Amino acid sequence: MAKTSTIAKPSIKNNYTKIAGVTYALIIIIATFPTMIFDLGTLLKNANAAENFMGQEGTFRVAIAIEFLMFVLVMVLSWALYVLLKPVNKNLALFGLIFRFGEALLGCVAIMFILTVLLFLTGAEYLQAFEPTQLQGLARFFANLYGVSYDILLFIMGIGGIAYCYLFYISRYIPRALSVWGMITYATMVAYGFINIAVHNAPSELAYAMAPGALFELSIGLWLMFKGISVTP
Structure with a gap:
């Protein structure tokens, strides 16, 4: 009786697996920096938010630029995964591309909202027509829009x-x-x-349910970078 042997699938590392792996890992690493640099919600709760902002504008803008870079990388990741998975099922890969790319576009809209917040706090001459309390109210309004856009973004991201x-x-x-x-x-x-x-006002503790997601994206990124994909010979 002939012995049966298990033949391991060969591992392939091409440009697309490397791009997907690197971007997966970079996205999750970069995502941690903006929240480490500043907490906009806490800033806007202070009565002297504008004064506090003026002394830290450069730091805030760096954090926002980093977040913007993250969404650019999401666009790259969406493309790389589409090319990588298109041979499996083209229509479903396109479905994933639409939603993950949509995530990136929504992220750019969120960046616009947060930049608008900063505009209200710059103390520019054309803003002197508004009372400080009005400017702070407008800033908090757009900050809330920033948060809402992330709720929509996460839903879209999850589907893709x-x-x-x-x-x-x-x-x-x-x-x-x-x-x-x-x-x-x-x-x-x-x-x-x-x-x-x-x-309305869903428990903030729900966010902890997504904590393993960061580890997953880092894990799959490292896997694609160093192991590649397995294909049937």
């Missing part, structure tokens, strides 16, 4: 992420356990975004 992880799952390009982890991770983002849209 589930589609891509499902394609990874059926293709076995990466370990199926990693693909399932990704689908669960992105499902929590969909749920979190939807709950925050549907429920």
Whole structure:
């Protein structure tokens, strides 16, 4: 009786897997910097928000520029994953591309909202027609829009992420356990975004459910960078 042997699938590391891996890892690393640099919500709660801002404008703008760079990388990631997964199912890969690219565009809109907040706090001459309390109120309004845009963004991101992880799952390009982890991770983002849209003042503790997502994106990024994808010979 002939012995059966298990032949490991060859691992492939091409430009697209490397680009996807690097951008996955960079996105999650970069995402931590803006919140480490400043807390806009706390700033706007202070009565002298404009004065505090004037002394730290450069720091705030650097943080916002970093966040903008993150969304540019999301665009690159969306493209790389589409090219990588198109041979598995072109239509579903396109579906994922639309939603992940939509995430990046919504992120750019969020950046516009936060830049508008900064404009209200600059003390520019044309803003002297407004009372300080009015300017601070407008700044908080656009800061809230920034937060709402993130709720929508997470919902859109989650749908695209589930589609891509499902394609990874059926293709076995990466370990199926990693693909399932990704689908669960992105499902929590969909749920979190939807709950925050549907429920007024949803519990902030819900955000903790997304914590494993950061580890997943770093893990899949490192896997694609160093292991590549497995294909049937």
